Every structure is written in structure tokens, then in C-alpha cells.
Amino acid sequence: MKCLKWGVIGPGSVAQRRAMPAIQKAENAELHAILSRDIDRGQRLAQEYGAEIPYTDTEAFLADPQLDAVYIATPVFLHKEQAVAAAQKGLHVLCDKPLSLNPSQSQKILDACQANNVHLQICFLFRFHSCFQQIRQWLQEKRFGTIVHARMPFMKHAPKDSNDWHIDPAKSGGGSIMDLGAHSIDLFRWLLGEVTAVSAFCSSFIFQHPVEETGLVMLRFENGAQAVTETSFSGQLSAQILEIYGTSGSVVVYNDNGWKIKTTIDDQTEIIDAQFEDLFQSQFEHFGRCVEGQESPIVVGLDGLRNNQIISAAYRSATSKKVVDLEN
Numbered sequence: 001m002k003c004l005k006w007g008v009i010g011p012g013s014v015a016q017r018r019a020m021p022a023i024q025k026a027e028n029a030e031l032h033a034i035l036s037r038d039i040d041r042g043q044r045l046a047q048e049y050g051a052e053i054p055y056t057d058t059e060a061f062l063a064d065p066q067l068d069a070v071y072i073a074t075p076v077f078l079h080k081e082q083a084v085a086a087a088q089k090g091l092h093v094l095c096d097k098p099l100s101l102n103p104s105q106s107q108k109i110l111d112a113c114q115a116n117n118v119h120l121q122i123c124f125l126f127r128f129h130s131c132f133q134q135i136r137q138w139l140q141e142k143r144f145g146t147i148v149h150a151r152m153p154f155m156k157h158a159p160k161d162s163n164d165w166h167i168d169p170a171k172s173g174g175g176s177i178m179d180l181g182a183h184s185i186d187l188f189r190w191l192l193g194e195v196t197a198v199s200a201f202c203s204s205f206i207f208q209h210p211v212e213e214t215g216l217v218m219l220r221f222e223n224g225a226q227a228v229t230e231t232s233f234s235g236q237l238s239a240q241i242l243e244i245y246g247t248s249g250s251v252v253v254y255n256d257n258g259w260k261i262k263t264t265i266d267d268q269t270e271i272i273d274a275q276f277e278d279l280f281q282s283q284f285e286h287f288g289r290c291v292e293g294q295e296s297p298i299v300v301g302l303d304g305l306r307n308n309q310i311i312s313a314a315y316r317s318a319t320s321k322k323v324v325d326l327e328n
């Protein structure tokens with residue numbers, strides 16, 4: 001099995017907590033290079049995470065002949081420029097979510113990856129959890145009948161500093177909907193199908209951030225189902241993870257000292273424990289197998305583009321106070 005040589009662009013919080021340790025653990029990945037704006041930081045992190053070369057110069061990093069793929073974990077406003085530049089050098093791209101600031105930027109990433117025949121994957125990690133893979137299979141088998149409604153609250157009480165890029169709309173593209181809702185909206189699309197209409201509320205009355213701290217996004221799906229996701233940087237963590245209701249049953253994922261999956265079908269209830277899984281490791285290993293043609297992609301560039309289209313529609317709805325229709 002080929003071991004992909006990875007370069008990490010933006011060795012910040014998620015790269016350090018999740019991605020670089022996952023590359024170290026993955027059976028078909030090797031951390032080759034780190035691109036940081038700060039050479040001391042780059043050197044320190046390269047040593048800590050076992051990368052061969054710390055770079056500060058983007059051109060030199062992208063021209064490294066040993067590099068196979070890049071993982072992009074910079075603020076969202078940099079994703080388009082970095083993903084396109086990597087693709088143009090023939091490097092495969094794993095981009096953290098959201099793919100970019102807006103659909104037009106994401107389309108450019110898709111075009112560049114297609115033109116240069118490189119693999120593009122977005123860190124929509126829920127798709128890699130066996131719990132959600134099981135639920136997706138149950139939905140395909142119509143175990144709960146026809147799905148009518150789903151819900152996913154995603155809250156983190158996480159006040160941001162005034163200079164944090166997450167709350168600068170030019171750098172983040174939005175607040176909790178872009179940051180947390182990107183995940184829940186992707187999971188809904190993966191489980192329930194394409195979205196045809198979006199309606200949303202946004203508010204920021206706790207920390208007065210210039211992007212929405214709290215968001216409410218309602219989605220209508222092609223198959224008639226509806227879903228709602230509630231996102232927040234100011235609300236406390238919710239024990240509910242996901243709820244799906246069908247004509248003959250329901251499935252609820254909740255946190256009670258670990259994730260539990262509760263299914264109810266015709267008044268019969270069953271509770272299954274879900275184990276902790278390193279979703280970052282799974283996505284890196286899957287990425288490598290996709291590049292080698294050993295697996296079909298679980299996440300493709302179009303998923304990142306559609307995600308941006310839905311989130312952009314949510315912001316238009318919140319501003320206009322109208323439901324926004326989507327074309328697929």
C-alpha cells in the first residue's frame with residue numbers, strides 16, 4: 001500500500017489536536033512537511049509531530065517533489081487560493097470545512113482539482129462514524145418508514161476574542177452556521193438527500209459578535225422531508241446529537257457518558273452504545289485509498305459546493321426574512 005506524503009497548511013488548533021496525530025496513526029500516511037507563517041513555530045511543530053520539513057514559503061512548500069497531498073486547515077478565506085495552488089501543482093487536496101467562503105470560490109476549487117486530475121475531499125467527518133453509516137443504511141432500508149423530520153442541535157459555549165478570525169466575516173464567511181452548521185447540514189444531505197429550500201434566523205445578542213453566534217436553519221428536502229439544525233457559539237452543549245423521525249419509527253443519537261443510539265420501531269425501543277472513533281484517522285486512510293483507486297470517495301468536491309450553496313441560502317433567508325429555493 002502506498003504511503004502518501006502529506007503537507008499541512010495552517011498547523012493551528014484542529015491540525016494539532018486532530019489532524020497531525022491522525023496522520024501519524026494512519027497506516028497509509030506520513031507527515032512530510034508543515035507550512036507555517038512562523039519558522040520557529042513550524043520547526044517546533046515539525047519536531048513535535050515528526051514532519052521532515054517546516055516551510056514558511058508557500059511556493060517552496062508546493063514545489064517539494066516528495067509531496068503527494070496537502071491538508072488545508074487555515075482560516076476559511078485562504079482555502080480557495082491554497083487549494084487551487086496545490087491542485088495546479090498536481091497535489092491532492094484535503095480541505096477542512098467549509099470548503100471556502102462561498103459557492104463561487106468553491107466552484108473554482110472543484111474546477112482546478114478536476115483540471116489537474118487530483119483528488120479533492122472535504123473534512124465532513126460525521127460521514128466516517130460507523131454510527132451515522134449504520135443510520136444511513138437503515139434509512140436506505142426504510143427501517144423507520146418514510147422520513148418526515150430530522151433535527152441536529154450543534155452548540156458550543158465558546159466566546160471568541162475580538163481579533164479571532166472566526167468572527168471576522170471577511171475571514172470566516174459567517175459564524176456558527178458556517179463553522180458548526182457546515183457539519184450538520186452536510187450530515188443531513190448525506191442522510192436525507194438534496195435540499196430544495198432553506199429558511200434561517202441568525203442572532204448575536206450575547207457576545208455581540210459581528211457574525212451570527214446563534215443560527216437556526218430549516219431545510220426542505222427533495223423527498224419532502226424537513227430538518228432543522230440549531231447552531232451556537234453561546235448556547236451550552238446539547239446532549240442531543242441527532243434525531244430522525246419516520247412514519248414507522250425514529251432514531252435518536254444522544255450523549256449520556258458516551259454516544260447512544262436509540263431506535264424506536266412500533267413502540268419497541270432499543271439502545272446501542274456507539275464507540276469513540278478517530279474520524280480524522282479514518283478520513284486520512286480513506287483519502288489514501290481513494291487516491292490509489294481502492295475505494296470510492298465518501299465525500300467529493302460537489303459536497304463542499306452544495307454545502308456552501310445551502311449556507312449562502314441560509315444567510316440570504318436570514319437577511320431577507322424569506323424562504324430561499326435552491327436549484328440542484
Ligand SMILES: NC(=O)c1ccc[n+]([C@@H]2O[C@H](COP(=O)([O-])OP(=O)(O)OC[C@H]3O[C@@H](n4cnc5c(N)ncnc54)[C@H](OP(=O)(O)O)[C@@H]3O)[C@@H](O)[C@H]2O)c1
Nearest residue numbers: 010011012013014015036037073074075076096097098123
Ligand atoms: N473538521 C473539524 O472538526 C474542524 C474543527 C475545527 C476547525 N476546523 C476547520 O479547520 C480550519 C482551521 O480552523 P482552526 O480552528 O484550526 O484555526 P486556527 O487554530 O486559527 O488555525 C489556523 C492556522 O492557519 C494559519 N494561518 C495562516 N494564515 C493565517 C491568518 N491570516 N490568520 C490566522 N491564521 C492563519 C495559522 O498557522 P501559522 O501561524 O503556523 O501559519 C493558524 O494557526 C477552519 O476551516 C475550520 O473551520 C475543522
